[in-house]
Amino acid sequence: MSRIKEFNLPDLGEGLTEGEILAWLVKVGDTIELNQPIVEVETAKAAVEIPAKWGGVVTRIFHEAGSVVEVGNPIIAIDTDPSAGPLPTSSGPAPETPVASPTPATSIASSASSASSASSASEGEVEAGLIGGPAPGGRTAVLVGYGPRTTTAKRRPRSGTATPFTTATTPTPPPAAAGGSQAATVAVPPAPVVQPAPPVVPPAPAVPNRTVQDPTVQVAVRVGPVLAKPPVRKLARDLGVDLATVAGTGPMGSVTREDVHRIAEGAKQTVTETPAPVTAPAITAAPVLDGAREQRIPVKGVRKLTAENMVASAFTAPHVTEFLTVDVTRSMKTLDKLKARPEFAETRISPLLLVAKAVLVAAKRHPMVNSTWSGGTGEIVVKDYVNLGIAAATERGLIVPNIKDAGRLTLRELADALNALVKTAKSGRTPPSDMSGGTLSITNVGVFGIDTGTPILPPGESAILAFGAIRPTPWVHKGKIKIRQVTTLGLSFDHRIIDGELGSRFLRDVGTFLEDPEAAMLRWA
Amino acid sequence: MAKGESVAGADIPAGGFVQLLTPDGERVDSVTTTDGTTYSVDFTDEEYRGLYRDLVTVRRLDTEAVALQRQGELGIWASLLGQEAAQVGSGRALRPQDMAFPTYREHGVLYTRGIDPIMPFGLFRGVDQGGWDPNEFKFNTYTIVIGSQTLHATGYAMGITMDGKIGSGDGEAVIAYFGDGATSQGEVNESFVWSGVFNAPIVFFCQNNQYAISEPLERQTRVPLYQRAGGYGFPGIRVDGNDVLASFAVTRQALDNARNGQGPTLIEAYTYRMGAHTSSDDPTRYRMAGEVEAWKAKDPISRLKTFLTKQKIGKKDFFAEVDADADKKALDLRERVLAMPDPQPVTIFDNVYPNGSPEVDAQRKAFVEYQASFEGSGH
Numbered sequence: 001m002s003r004i005k006e007f008n009l010p011d012l013g014e015g016l017t018e019g020e021i022l023a024w025l026v027k028v029g030d031t032i033e034l035n036q037p038i039v040e041v042e043t044a045k046a047a048v049e050i051p052a053k054w055g056g057v058v059t060r061i062f063h064e065a066g067s068v069v070e071v072g073n074p075i076i077a078i079d080t081d082p083s084a085g086p087l088p089t090s091s092g093p094a095p096e097t098p099v100a101s102p103t104p105a106t107s108i109a110s111s112a113s114s115a116s117s118a119s120s121a122s123e124g125e126v127e128a129g130l131i132g133g134p135a136p137g138g139r140t141a142v143l144v145g146y147g148p149r150t151t152t153a154k155r156r157p158r159s160g161t162a163t164p165f166t167t168a169t170t171p172t173p174p175p176a177a178a179g180g181s182q183a184a185t186v187a188v189p190p191a192p193v194v195q196p197a198p199p200v201v202p203p204a205p206a207v208p209n210r211t212v213q214d215p216t217v218q219v220a221v222r223v224g225p226v227l228a229k230p231p232v233r234k235l236a237r238d239l240g241v242d243l244a245t246v247a248g249t250g251p252m253g254s255v256t257r258e259d260v261h262r263i264a265e266g267a268k269q270t271v272t273e274t275p276a277p278v279t280a281p282a283i284t285a286a287p288v289l290d291g292a293r294e295q296r297i298p299v300k301g302v303r304k305l306t307a308e309n310m311v312a313s314a315f316t317a318p319h320v321t322e323f324l325t326v327d328v329t330r331s332m333k334t335l336d337k338l339k340a341r342p343e344f345a346e347t348r349i350s351p352l353l354l355v356a357k358a359v360l361v362a363a364k365r366h367p368m369v370n371s372t373w374s375g376g377t378g379e380i381v382v383k384d385y386v387n388l389g390i391a392a393a394t395e396r397g398l399i400v401p402n403i404k405d406a407g408r409l410t411l412r413e414l415a416d417a418l419n420a421l422v423k424t425a426k427s428g429r430t431p432p433s434d435m436s437g438g439t440l441s442i443t444n445v446g447v448f449g450i451d452t453g454t455p456i457l458p459p460g461e462s463a464i465l466a467f468g469a470i471r472p473t474p475w476v477h478k479g480k481i482k483i484r485q486v487t488t489l490g491l492s493f494d495h496r497i498i499d500g501e502l503g504s505r506f507l508r509d510v511g512t513f514l515e516d517p518e519a520a521m522l523r524w525a
Numbered sequence: 526m527a528k529g530e531s532v533a534g535a536d537i538p539a540g541g542f543v544q545l546l547t548p549d550g551e552r553v554d555s556v557t558t559t560d561g562t563t564y565s566v567d568f569t570d571e572e573y574r575g576l577y578r579d580l581v582t583v584r585r586l587d588t589e590a591v592a593l594q595r596q597g598e599l600g601i602w603a604s605l606l607g608q609e610a611a612q613v614g615s616g617r618a619l620r621p622q623d624m625a626f627p628t629y630r631e632h633g634v635l636y637t638r639g640i641d642p643i644m645p646f647g648l649f650r651g652v653d654q655g656g657w658d659p660n661e662f663k664f665n666t667y668t669i670v671i672g673s674q675t676l677h678a679t680g681y682a683m684g685i686t687m688d689g690k691i692g693s694g695d696g697e698a699v700i701a702y703f704g705d706g707a708t709s710q711g712e713v714n715e716s717f718v719w720s721g722v723f724n725a726p727i728v729f730f731c732q733n734n735q736y737a738i739s740e741p742l743e744r745q746t747r748v749p750l751y752q753r754a755g756g757y758g759f760p761g762i763r764v765d766g767n768d769v770l771a772s773f774a775v776t777r778q779a780l781d782n783a784r785n786g787q788g789p790t791l792i793e794a795y796t797y798r799m800g801a802h803t804s805s806d807d808p809t810r811y812r813m814a815g816e817v818e819a820w821k822a823k824d825p826i827s828r829l830k831t832f833l834t835k836q837k838i839g840k841k842d843f844f845a846e847v848d849a850d851a852d853k854k855a856l857d858l859r860e861r862v863l864a865m866p867d868p869q870p871v872t873i874f875d876n877v878y879p880n881g882s883p884e885v886d887a888q889r890k891a892f893v894e895y896q897a898s899f900e901g902s903g904h
Contacts, residue, residue, distance in 0.1 A: 035589075
């Protein structure tokens, strides 16, 4: 342990970056005791006296009163064992060394800390750059702590194959040279840092083009740390981008996600399109081929919920989808008859009404279709009621409000409920209660002119019917080819609960109903 | 205040309080409030000296902690300077079975519970989360969120009742510490309501140090704080918080009332925070120097020292020995604080679930592997 210990200005509040020396209470040559007040420092929060961390003799005072000192920089040096005799000249300035010239503190910080780095014996036991150690020069103040380091990186290199930069063509640097960025250790020897360098120095002479993964491609050497948040660092690693080669556009020159994407894309473009050295464009003006022409939409609200529901459903319930093409000409005629009835005079009815009724009637004949897989309790919950969900496209996205206990409604009530549900959904005022508790659903893809689809089950439901567009179609009717109104039904069901036979019978019943609703009602309802 | 004078329970004027030792070191035999309760202490010389030693030691340890913070060894520190008597007096009034719920400033109470004073330093140094077993020490963890511990304390006290551990002189009681600022918090008022309605065996010990950080008392209340208790249906009393004897006597009585099944008491220990709210605060920006000087004259330690000297209970060599012993304890504390190991990053996964969880275990494993992927990994 060295006799001479330097005391660095600590963070006196919570997250302070600097302090102003108001007055020194001791001078070089003074003998001081532990906890004796040595200096008054004013920070953004308070003016405080700092007690000496060690007893001994003051050998050096780094900053005059009036200086503003960054947190982490040495302010005083103390010989903690003056009785041991005169100091060896190499271990630090002699006691009679005058106070450092009162130049602006920031420049002092640089030179003083460089000096202390060079004669590192003058600091306690703390390595330069570590907390409690002397501050390397040229650092940028940050809100909390001592700020990032600008000299040799202390970060240990990754071992083994974990890092994409370690390829077979890369000579592994000897451990002793492990300093600076990865790129630096490969392309150039770690430069001794004597002055703050610009964030990115010009690239080394171009090398033959290789893949992006090859570290020798990205030879730009950053002297100093790369500022980037951990997720950005991970992104860079995933994309094979050496952060040291990226000119950051974020706060304080930090590298942002966009910067990384830009370099990754730029490098790709360069690699695939031009055989020229990739270094220069990759660093400075990579052609902006995405960025401005990509829109980034935060995933939230209905979109987020939909995504979660769809993923949850698709990867928990084994889906089976069956199709049935049916002649719904008679349904259309029934609809016309209903429209002529006085009780339907004031309400709007559509084929969806009959599809809904068909599903309800069929569900009554096959109750297992209207059930939930309850994995937690190891049960299948079969419901005696149908909360009929209707998928609705709204401005906010897909929602599936449901009509509670739809099986108990008369046809007129069902028509009103459907209209109300769609109207509310379109206006974006569907209450959460309408969107929970669905047991069986219909998605009317026909309104988009689509024939059919393979819908994904809303979570907790075991069957969903896709109702396609109704088109005039040549159809074999009573032994002859006629133009008939034809549609395709698609039924997805949860194969954990519903076997192919049950699903087929249910879908067949829906089809039979739509082929002749009046007969089906007479026979089944 | 004259000897044996009677002060009104709920009607004493602002500033009036139970005091058994004046700032000049004069002993008041007893004080009787209008409800007929007489407060006094009957200490042996040894007990008097013990209290003095407590006061000096907790102040000295606190001073060392402030220095450690200024030297960059603690992230923050909340000094108890000026409040030693309120803490030592109330802390020494606790019986072993009583449970204390501190804020983050009750270093003196912690000390009187016989706890190693280094215990909370991990929290302030940022090397642990400040967790310990409250049941082992009968001392809950330091609570940073203002006032929330009063609800925890109320729940604990209600539990004592449910366990049937009240109703006798050996019953259990709870003491909840908080400051004047906390009385404006909903939690404190809720705990008053619950404790009052359920007659919980709890003592609310409010150290009124006159400032909620920078907010003076007159911005917290229009009535003396102890009078608030009346609205919740239990007694309130104000005590000279710079008087260790009165703080002891009033707290002991309130705790005994609680353990005997007579419900809660609010004690307002009228004191003064001589230092900053925390090491991040500069009190000169909102307090007049003259005010601090006036309170300096009421210092809890000097008045006891005067009393001990006058009564010849303590002599020069005793005081010197106490100082030296406190210095030794402070240096020992300093060395042990500096030697506290930094936590390993992987410890972040500890104490998430009492018996582990597959998900957390998997995360820990992945993190350990990630760390091991660096060359020269030591952990």
